[in-house]
Amino acid sequence: MPNYIEKRARRWYAALDIPKDVHGKRRFFQSLQTENESKALRLAAPLVAHWKQEIDHWRGDDETVIEARVWRKLIHEERDPAQRELLRDAVVDRVDKIWQRGAPPPDTRDEEGDPLTMKEAKSQSTTWADADKFGKVALTDSIEIDEHFEEWLADHDVSEKTTSDHRRAMRDLKERFDIPDEVDRRAASDFVRHVLRQRLAPASINRRLTTYRCYWQWMVDRGYLPDNQRNPWERQSVKPREGDEQKRRAFTEEEAGALLASLAKQTHKYPDDLAIAELMAVTGMRVGEVASLTVDDLEFTDEAVWITIPEGKTEAAARSVPVVNKTVASRLKERAQGRGEGYVFQAINGASKENGRESAYKKRVARALDKINDVPEIVANHSWRYRAVKLIEIGGDIERHIADYFVGHKQQGQGLGRYYTGPNPPKLLRAARKVTLPKVLS
Template sequence: MRYNQFSHYKRSDTLAGEFMRYKPNQYIICDSYGNYYLRITLPVYMQPFFEGKRTFVRSLHTSNLRVARRKRDQIADEYHCLRESVAPVNSTIENTLELLRSKAKYAKTATRMQDTASSCPSLLKILEIYLTINSTKKKPATLAKARKAVEMFLSYRKKPDIALQDVSRTTVTGWIEHMQKTLSQQSIANYISPMAQLWELASSRYHDAPERALSPWRGHRLDVAQSRESYEAFSNKELLQVLQVFSGNSAENKEMMALCLIGLYTGMRINEIASLTIDDVKEIEGVLCFEITQGKTKAAARVVPVHSLITPLVLSLREKPHNGFLFYHASITERADGKRSTWHTQRFTRAKRKALGEKGTERKVFHSLRHGVAQLLDRNQIPEDRIALLLGHTRGNTETFRTYSKNAASPVELKNYIELLHYPEIEKGLSINKKSNLRRKTTP
């Protein structure tokens, strides 16, 4: 006979009306992913009822230690009722000795189980758990950022690994001040955020982990808003000078020119452009569009009509792809964070420095093209929510508005807004017009 449900047994007189008291983590064990289990070593006289097994193991279906303890109490109470009901009434000396041996063996096992359940993993271990749990929930870029943050922090501390309890607020502050010498506030925040998430993960799974309310990663008041507004738009004259660096006939210059023109007439982020595939260029309701299915934020997923001035270029790119991508260097770039724009970012930066010099241009980058598009649309009195829709910004103050108005604007309406983007000085300098041939020539 096998007993796998303890609830069939009533409490004995000695247990009736009261709950057993257990040590904090008695009977509780934890696997490497933070999931809790109940494990009870069975005395000899109970083993026949469990197919001869020496231990009873059951998942508690939770990664929260407090919840695990409550579930443990319920099951363990029933277990003790069952044990009382089947215990030998007139135990012989041999049975008594065997019972004592079983309890002694359990005591040693219980100690090991408590150690397992109470041991908070090191930083690298908790990172491994975080990556495993979120492997299908978060974007590769987000996971790569967490991995990079841990790598940078351990490098700063000059340690191969570190216990979470050994990281103080003073240590974190020191690291932030160290990063401020070379990184923007936004970049620093991008590294602090995943570290805070690792601490929160640990605090939700291990009772001896640092408390969430006392996390050394919270409350550092980084001026992220100022950092986000730090980019400056190029003047048309400056931008023409930069683009003229790519006026040569080499395949690399033509690739960079194409990428920059798409940025000028869409306001798309550089990685959104570099990541475009032939499947992302399609007609929607009769309008040729870029369909961005995912990006930096949830709002980044959107449809952007193709401007008439770059339509020949875009069609040419779609006709001659590179392993499905519109751009050759994107097709050969593979990074853990999924970014395809590394080469393009570096080339644009070098071209800017060559055309404009380094002094006074630090805040003018490829992202500045996006700012220029936003300014042009605003000057043409395009509604703010439509500008946000085209650029992939969060719109509205409520989740309801963001959810139900996402597709409120048709491609035809958005096309009218995109066609308002014009740069007379640049278009004249590069001879860009509806009759010009912007088709791409030979590429690698």
């Protein structure tokens, strides 16, 4: 269970993320008081098992599965065949009691007046689904749906981002199903239509389906699932419908703050990343504009640090932008001292290549954002710009063309002459004061 331990300052900690559907804190985290990885794994196992039981208890709808797991463990660990059969008989009795608890009265008849068949009685029982699940978990060798997931991940040499995508896909599946036997063709299709389709773009859904499809086939190949069991995820896919096109949007304050907090944890390794993101947050600058920023482009005044952007992605990109936030202005001054005409952010790309200096930064921020969520309309280096415009517009006393100038945006159908005849410093300063750092970190 290597994903359940983390090393910090030479010591190992047990860690378990709490699913989003469970309210409260975001994760369990506890020191194991050891620097030995093997010992940490042994110590973490009972902790993680206990935490998972707590999560199931918080959800309040998995008590049947929790009890069934106990029975399954007792049966599997019993070495005496006779005692093992007695345990199985006890489970059968328990299954009968569960479904009978919600069964229709014995004298219930169908529409033609005939006594109900067993199949009809079970279909009318409000507890048959729980009973059926209990029996499958306790009596069969059915594995839990994520029981071998980490083993599958370990068999695949993929990037950190892809691994994160796989784990997120499994968390979504685990919230709906407990064992693979529950996932037949119809259940898989319903999961796609009624769960994934409601909150994800087609491209994101198809990535999840690839995870499920490959994981299922791997379990069959390894003998964890029967050879003759059809992969329920085969030929499951989603095609974009009209209106499915995802438009980029601004960060919410919570999302923006979470991203900056994530980057703050990496300042020892990437000292410029947080400062770059904060500058983009208060100016709406493009990442390429920040990456090519030199000390000569900065002008320090009592009111602000004025940034001159001589050229950029579009004709509208050439502009002057004030930075009034004291934290961001202070970071700019620190980096400008003693650097002559060099780049302001010299560590943005590690190797400090002049061409494509921002590429490594983009990848790092994408990974950080991916750990927060994978909402397709949020793209870090663009969502800052939309957030800046949104904050300026919320003020209500600044014209839209000032907001467009502030972020270097040209609206379709409008010429530059309307608002690029020259910057208006007082209005730009007013706009800059509205584009604050996220409130959670201000």
